[in-house]
Amino acid sequence: MKRPPSPYPFWYRKIPEIYTNGNYSFTFGQTPSQVHIEEQIPSLETILKESNTSSAAAVLLVCDTHTEYITKKISRNRPTCVLESGETQKNWGSVERIITEAREVGLGRDGLFIGIGGGVITDLTSFAASVYMRGAGLCLVSTTLLGMTDAAVGGKTGFDLLGIKNLVGTFSPASHIYMSLEVLKTLPSREWKSGMAELIKTAVLDSAETLDLVKSKKMPFLDGALAREPGLHMKELIERAVLVKGRMVETDPRETGTERALLNLGHSFGHALESAAGLGTLSHGEAVAWGMIRACELGQALGITPPARAREITKIIAAYGYETAAPHSLLKDIRTFIKALEGDKKKKAGKLSFVVPDAERAVLVSADIIGLRLLEQIINGDLQQ
């Protein structure tokens, strides 16, 4: 088992002290990336000004049928590429459509792509911008809780191929990312549930204090108060998630070390479940929530996750109403699952690795010490308490 020399970076536990007025600046690799957490959606003028885009340069707005109404509030006259919504649209065909429309409006390297939507739209737009003429300008307006807490920050772009999530992609951060709390008011409940799972994950990686903050949102989540007043209830939690992810990505922007990989807590099992159930069947968060419990079981079996810690994480996930039992009700065939697991991108020297919670945070464990038998027991639910 491999543990990073110092699992806790310098900023750990200092996050609450460095809160700002909703504006957060990161540098991913050599690329500056700013996040703006505000009540309202930004105007096109604000986006153009902050991204230093010349008024002569071409702009293409990209959204899906769900976020078209938000896009119209940003601009009614600028060229807009409206895609169908859903994970099944996350393919080369959508990228080609974005690129074709950019070409038609004469967008050059100094032009700007603005992606307005959840993770599918921001990942697709970011990928298209990163390869269009070898890189054009990019801003994002993240409109889902999952996007704000995960997809929109950190520069991972991509689309699915051969049934594998984000098999094709780049590291290419947006210069500006806007998160508007008011748009969460119209978010469907399934999307809330998907996003909350990433918030729970962030809390596990951050601190007992953040985990307490997540716990305190359970009732307002279940009775709908979060959705009615997201500006009141969600600002601090989203700020923490952005800061935790942002600082971790700054430490290890291209996931060549172990720091960024910790963000994959619950994702090895989760992605495999998404693939095995058929991409788009389960929401990403539902799959990750289920995957985190499997990670706890794995960590316990390896003696890394203290039983009380595993119980606490499992209890929170169950309280939010996620499916926790193994085998998952949508998992038809364990061999499909194992194959998807083995195709995981996070391989080094041909070896899988897993993130499991430890007493305070989480660590990366090489699959060297994990037998296939143990994985099968976990997926089948033989280790459940």
Add this chain to the structure above:
Amino acid sequence: MKRPPSPYPFWYRKIPEIYTNGNYSFTFGQTPSQVHIEEQIPSLETILKESNTSSAAAVLLVCDTHTEYITKKISRNRPTCVLESGETQKNWGSVERIITEAREVGLGRDGLFIGIGGGVITDLTSFAASVYMRGAGLCLVSTTLLGMTDAAVGGKTGFDLLGIKNLVGTFSPASHIYMSLEVLKTLPSREWKSGMAELIKTAVLDSAETLDLVKSKKMPFLDGALAREPGLHMKELIERAVLVKGRMVETDPRETGTERALLNLGHSFGHALESAAGLGTLSHGEAVAWGMIRACELGQALGITPPARAREITKIIAAYGYETAAPHSLLKDIRTFIKALEGDKKKKAGKLSFVVPDAERAVLVSADIIGLRLLEQIINGDLQQ
């Protein structure tokens, strides 16, 4: 007209003093990239060792039907993706095939793509490697004169879309690039002609001395001695081309400044001619050679290129047997040409720019000061002497 503050970087004119034993190390952005100029093709063992690739990691060789025989000399047992040859293959379908075969052989982020061929194969393999799981290992074996003097060095990757050359691409240098002079013995004469144009361009950007070296190769080029004994005749010229391009790219790896853009001498007119004639009809070098003469005419009209300099460049290009007259015999419709020219990637703030030779090297000129009428005169041959 915009001129860079100091058009001559520190290494200019010092290149002959820093010749090494055929091994050249560059750093493009933050990525190290080494070029090895040798008589023979490298063995697979050499490639794996030099690129620090674990013996446990998966490897995919990529070539086309022309370079399959070279690939078999490198390895007979490793998985190989053989594409059809030609510029028309430079599309998403080919990238998808490379990615699909990589996935089938279980290639992970620590795996290695080895592209063996001319510019089409090295650009396609480099693009696939740069987006596969957001980036896997990459080595190139460049097998054409054009590839050695241009495509393989400097990290530009990509493929054609909507009839535009390299509309989709990334900046992603190979860690190791091998140039084997012996493979040039089997290079068809059209490929020799394509590569020599880039060598002439390099000489124009370098020095009178390199231009003299190019002139001295005219007879051995025309009587076939270059092709019979490339190891004897071509080593110094290829070394100079690699060094000139490598140092220029190091100065400006992502073409955000003006230095790398100078390498596009002849390319704005050349790319537009390639597009207007139909991609794959003309060789890249033939188009660039014709484009360089147009750049001289433009430079003269603007008072930047001294007439004696324009005459010398035109004379060398004509001596090598390139089509020099305007309009080009394959150009059917000037409007298609102008449209392709306006779609050029090298736009800033919606403006085209052109590279034109000056007394010693070349400079970048904004299209602000160039009227459409002047461009039409040049393309139609109205300014020819």
